[in-house]
Amino acid sequence: MRLHDTLERGLRDLRPIDGSTLRFYCCGPTVYGPAHIGNFRTFVMQDVFRRTLETGGMRTFHVRNVTDVDDKTIRDSQAAGVPLGEFTAGWLERFHRDCQALNCLPPHVEPGAVEHLPQQIAMIEALVEKGHAYAAEDGSVYFRIESFPEYGSLSHLDTRELSLGKTQQSRANADEYEKDSLADFVLWKARRPEDGPNFWKSPWGEGRPGWHLECSAMIQEYLGSDFDLHSGGVDLVFPHHENEIAQSRCACGGNFARHWFHITHLLVDGGKMSKSVGNLYTLDDLAEKGFTALEVRYVLIGAHYRKPLNFTLESLSGAREALAKLAKGARSLAERAGEGTMLDSVEFGPFESAWEALNDDLNTPGALGGIFTGLREASKLEGVDAARALAGLNRILRALGIELPEEEAAADVPAEIRALADERWQARLGKDWARSDEMRDQLAEMGWAVKDSKEGYELNPI
Numbered sequence: 035m036r037l038h039d040t041l042e043r044g045l046r047d048l049r050p051i052d053g054s055t056l057r058f059y060c061c062g063p064t065v066y067g068p069a070h071i072g073n074f075r076t077f078v079m080q081d082v083f084r085r086t087l088e089t090g091g092m093r094t095f096h097v098r099n100v101t102d103v104d105d106k107t108i109r110d111s112q113a114a115g116v117p118l119g120e121f122t123a124g125w126l127e128r129f130h131r132d133c134q135a136l137n138c139l140p141p142h143v144e145p146g147a148v149e150h151l152p153q154q155i156a157m158i159e160a161l162v163e164k165g166h167a168y169a170a171e172d173g174s175v176y177f178r179i180e181s182f183p184e185y186g187s188l189s190h191l192d193t194r195e196l197s198l199g200k201t202q203q204s205r206a207n208a209d210e211y212e213k214d215s216l217a218d219f220v221l222w223k224a225r226r227p228e229d230g231p232n233f234w235k236s237p238w239g240e241g242r243p244g245w246h247l248e249c250s251a252m253i254q255e256y257l258g259s260d261f262d263l264h265s266g267g268v269d270l271v272f273p274h275h276e277n278e279i280a281q282s283r284c285a286c287g288g289n290f291a292r293h294w295f296h297i298t299h300l301l302v303d304g305g306k307m308s309k310s311v312g313n314l315y316t317l318d319d320l321a322e323k324g325f326t327a328l329e330v331r332y333v334l335i336g337a338h339y340r341k342p343l344n345f346t347l348e349s350l351s352g353a354r355e356a357l358a359k360l361a362k363g364a365r366s367l368a369e370r371a372g373e374g375t376m377l378d379s380v381e382f383g384p385f386e387s388a389w390e391a392l393n394d395d396l397n398t399p400g401a402l403g404g405i406f407t408g409l410r411e412a413s414k415l416e417g418v419d420a421a422r423a424l425a426g427l428n429r430i431l432r433a434l435g436i437e438l439p440e441e442e443a444a445a446d447v448p449a450e451i452r453a454l455a456d457e458r459w460q461a462r463l464g465k466d467w468a469r470s471d472e473m474r475d476q477l478a479e480m481g482w483a484v485k486d487s488k489e490g491y492e493l494n495p496i
């Protein structure tokens with residue numbers, strides 16, 4: 035697979051360092067509330083990335099952390115009057131439920147920050163010892179960015195207006211600080227009254243780890259100091275990933291991640307999601323509006339990951355139609371393949387172009403287009419040829435994590451309506467137009483619209 039690399043700013047072939055398993059890390063959710071569909075754009079694209087590699091026969095090792103201690107989790111658990119661990123466990127459960135609904139594969143390892151405190155403290159000790167970190171008067175420990183000349187290489191700081199010299203005196207204690215404020219960042223945060231009971235002992239006194247540190251410590255634990263790929267939403271490039279690189283390379287040596295895969299943000303109605311505008315959607319919000327998680331997934335993979343994706347409710351209706359069309363095509367192919375001819379093939383047949391698109395910088399919209407083209411190409415195939423094409427289709431659908439709806443939603447039509455509509459269809463076939471029109475009106479009075487086509491009719495509630 036060829037994939038864009040943020041560090042090199044270009045496409046690069048992906049080859050596992052150990053020659054067999056692609057080992058990668060994704061920054062996981064901060065569990066202080068339900069994840070929104072923007073977060074899920076990132077997690078779904080990471081899932082397509084992994085599924086594509088696995089469909090191509092590569093083994094993967096997927097590590098994704100859980101941020102279960104930071105400014106926000108502490109603040110909101112305190113406000114809810116619930117112990118931090120209990121609070122974050124509840125939101126993690128919800129996150130898992132959502133991921134499952136979206137058909138995302140669970141990571142192979144999912145470590146939490148709180149259970150990796152000793153590793154984080156050990157990393158700070160190593161940084162202090164090597165002169166990359168210092169304890170300040172406030173009892174916190176900071177990373178000295180001046181001590182790492184390569185700081186800024188991922189986000190290409192050199193091409194931005196900042197310079198290390200200008201701002202090196204400043205310090206940031208908040209987990210998330212302003213973009214473009216270049217500062218020594220916090221590794222260990224001294225205990226504050228508003229943290230309540232959420233503090234731990236360390237050689238520098240009571241406190242808790244800074245947010246950036248947890249990923250470095252867990253990566254060292256599960257992937258070591260050289261691994262294949264690191265991923266997250268584009269907002270993490272600076273400062274989070276820049277800080278991870280600084281911490282890890284200074285504490286552990288090695289080259290850290292070889293490849294950086296960042297997903298561009300999702301926009302809603304052309305702008306940033308916001309609670310006050312009322313367009314910060316969770317899966318539950320969309321379920322209330324009648325949309326399934328698989329329809330959401332379809333929308334999320336409908337745009338290339340390096341382009342902004344503008345989410346609208348109309349795009350969900352479009353996804354429903356596209357999925358129904360896909361399901362119809364797949365059923366027709368299966369009927370022509372006949373029973374007992376399920377083949378597992380390593381070929382993609384008419385879906386080869388879809389597969390190529392996926393392997394070319396994870397071009398998911400190209401892959402979706404390729405599936406529809408493939409279905410048209412396969413529309414005349416019969417028997418074993420159809421079975422082969424069907425196997426190719428199933429493989430590409432697996433790579434995209436698409437599960438097709440079973441049958442069209444005919445089950446919701448009441449039996450008496452269905453009977454009347456069937457009778458009308460017979461009248462139409464017998465060219466009894468008057469009777470057919472009469473029954474159309476009758477159905478309309480009962481709340482159902484009939485739409486005719488060559489193959490049959492469709493019933494929709496009015």
Ligand code: AMP
Pocket residue numbers: 061062063064065071072073074075076101265266267268269270297298299300301
């Ligand atoms: P968080 O739970 O805030 O730590 O974020 C989890 C993941 O979602 C991170 O990789 C973020 O970069 C990503 N993310 C946050 N907002 C968006 C968005 N609007 N679109 C895409 N990814 C996002």
Ligand code: ZN
Pocket residue numbers: 060061062249274278
């Ligand atoms: Zn991280």
